[in-house]
Amino acid sequence: MNTHPYVVVANRLPCERAADAWRASPGGVVTALTPVTEHSRGAWVGWAGGETAEEPRTHHGMPLIPVALGSAEIDAYYEGFANATLWPLYHTNVSTPQFRRSWWEAYVAVNRRFAEVTAEVCAPDATVWIHDYHLQLVPRLLRELRPDVRIGFFSHIPFPSVDLFAQLPWRTEILEGILGADVIGFQRRRDVRNFEAACAALLGPASTASATVIDAYPVSVDVGHIRDIAGSGQAQAEATRIRADLGEPETLLLGIDRLDHTKGILERLLALEELFDNGTLDPRTTRMVQVAVPSRERIPAYRQLREDIERTVGRINGKFAGLAGTTIHYLHRDYAFESVIAWYLAADVLLATSMRDGMNLVAKEYVTARAGRGGALVLSEFAGAADELTDALIVNPHDREAMVQAIAEAVAMDAGAARARIDAMAEVVADHDVYAWANRFTGDLAEVAAEDPADAAVAAAPAPSAASPAAAAAPAQWMI
Numbered sequence: 001m002n003t004h005p006y007v008v009v010a011n012r013l014p015c016e017r018a019a020d021a022w023r024a025s026p027g028g029v030v031t032a033l034t035p036v037t038e039h040s041r042g043a044w045v046g047w048a049g050g051e052t053a054e055e056p057r058t059h060h061g062m063p064l065i066p067v068a069l070g071s072a073e074i075d076a077y078y079e080g081f082a083n084a085t086l087w088p089l090y091h092t093n094v095s096t097p098q099f100r101r102s103w104w105e106a107y108v109a110v111n112r113r114f115a116e117v118t119a120e121v122c123a124p125d126a127t128v129w130i131h132d133y134h135l136q137l138v139p140r141l142l143r144e145l146r147p148d149v150r151i152g153f154f155s156h157i158p159f160p161s162v163d164l165f166a167q168l169p170w171r172t173e174i175l176e177g178i179l180g181a182d183v184i185g186f187q188r189r190r191d192v193r194n195f196e197a198a199c200a201a202l203l204g205p206a207s208t209a210s211a212t213v214i215d216a217y218p219v220s221v222d223v224g225h226i227r228d229i230a231g232s233g234q235a236q237a238e239a240t241r242i243r244a245d246l247g248e249p250e251t252l253l254l255g256i257d258r259l260d261h262t263k264g265i266l267e268r269l270l271a272l273e274e275l276f277d278n279g280t281l282d283p284r285t286t287r288m289v290q291v292a293v294p295s296r297e298r299i300p301a302y303r304q305l306r307e308d309i310e311r312t313v314g315r316i317n318g319k320f321a322g323l324a325g326t327t328i329h330y331l332h333r334d335y336a337f338e339s340v341i342a343w344y345l346a347a348d349v350l351l352a353t354s355m356r357d358g359m360n361l362v363a364k365e366y367v368t369a370r371a372g373r374g375g376a377l378v379l380s381e382f383a384g385a386a387d388e389l390t391d392a393l394i395v396n397p398h399d400r401e402a403m404v405q406a407i408a409e410a411v412a413m414d415a416g417a418a419r420a421r422i423d424a425m426a427e428v429v430a431d432h433d434v435y436a437w438a439n440r441f442t443g444d445l446a447e448v449a450a451e452d453p454a455d456a457a458v459a460a461a462p463a464p465s466a467a468s469p470a471a472a473a474a475p476a477q478w479m480i
Contacts, residue, residue, distance in 0.1 A: 005123045006042035011134035013046040045118050076106030082134045090160050091356040094261045115141035122149050132156045140180025152445050153181035157358040159191040162198050182448040185217040187358045187384040192216050213444045221364045223433040229341040230369040239345035247325045249287040251411050254347035259292040264353045264397045271403035273316050280408050283320035283327040291331045344369040349376045349410045353397040357383035364429045371426035374419040376410035391421040
């Protein structure tokens with residue numbers, strides 16, 4: 001079983017069962033990691049979703065190692081501790097976190113299972129990259145089982161302030177679990193500061209010495225893939241059909257998010273309503289499309305959020321929809337990635353106004369797809385993407401007046417200025433794409449190996465020159 005030199009470990013496998021076929025799983029982790037893992041010839045450890053007895057073995061040629069979860073574990077570990085305790089706590093109490101010992105015990109048990117499965121499939125001295133808040137205990141558990149492997153841990157969501165994190169009854173266990181990794185990564189510098197402050201306050205000032213590197217590694221997107229889709233006749237034809245189906249509006253606003261409290265969907269709908277109320281936008285010539293990808297629908301708070309959004313959409317449409325058509329189109333469903341790119345091509349303005357977000361890859365996808373085409377991005381200052389996409393209209397989504405002003409400015413922006421802004425942001429993303437992100441992280445993991453005396457000879461060997469055959473065959477750093 002110990003055959004894989006590079007292993008990605010995440011809560012979900014990169015594909016899930018849909019009707020009679022397997023399809024790509026939704027979410028930023030899968031979006032970011034799939035191209036990197038495919039190119040690295042790595043294996044992927046994760047849960048296939050649900051309790052299906054049939055499990056995939058490969059995805060785009062990538063070996064998959066499924067971790068089985070029973071219904072009680074799904075309830076307690078996934079819907080309970082991960083998404084009703086950690087998720088709201090880490091997102092600044094966007095909803096009230098719940099602390100239940102039975103959920104914690106399930107979280108420990110499932111993290112141990114992930115560590116055991118990973119330990120079985122790793123080759124000697126393998127590189128293991130563990131991802132996200134579902135698996136924060138795995139680095140230390142895996143370290144105990146396989147001290148020979150190099151371990152990286154990356155958090156795709158924000159890390160909270162010490163005062164918030166300290167509310168968690170099992171706070172020290174979480175910190176000690178993460179500190180089992182050699183390289184620990186977060187999206188933003190503020191997350192690094194929060195983590196280091198929590199370790200210092202709760203474990204002692206020397207607690208982070210066990211990790212070789214703790215740093216910010218902003219995640220990104222597969223720029224080449226997005227450009228290829230955006231440049232295809234199929235995507236452009238679909239974008240044209242979208243605008244025709246919507247009645248050829250003068251302005252098309254787009255929100256595309258998972259259905260989650262953190263995404264600020266209600267807040268942007270209310271800002272749009274105010275723009276219609278005060279006459280800044282004309283509901284007869286403006287259309288808003290909100291795609292809300294279903295998420296965690298067995299959790300009561302998420303069912304309530306869906307009801308609140310649908311009620312708000314219905315009320316606004318009741319006020320402003322006329323014979324020309326519905327003003328707000330609410331789509332509670334998932335779309336293939338090619339169709340998502342078509343939505344980006346169709347939309348004049350993207351509203352990425354999350355209340356709190358690790359990164360928000362939708363914003364990076366939008367500016368990449370729109371390069372050379374113009375458009376406008378309204379982006380929350382609380383999304384990690386705001387650190388890089390500084391030519392967006394950056395807004396505090398908690399400030400209704402600021403939201404109204406930002407959307408109005410986006411709609412009224414001069415076409416030349418809009419194109420210049422989009423192109424500048426697209427260039428930033430292209431310079432720091434998903435491969436650069438993975439390259440930097442795994443490059444730091446490789447340095448951990450080079451510091452090991454057993455690997456000194458390998459580390460000291462000269463790299464092949466660019467002209468040599470060996471250089472042509474050598475993998476990039478993210479292929480280690």
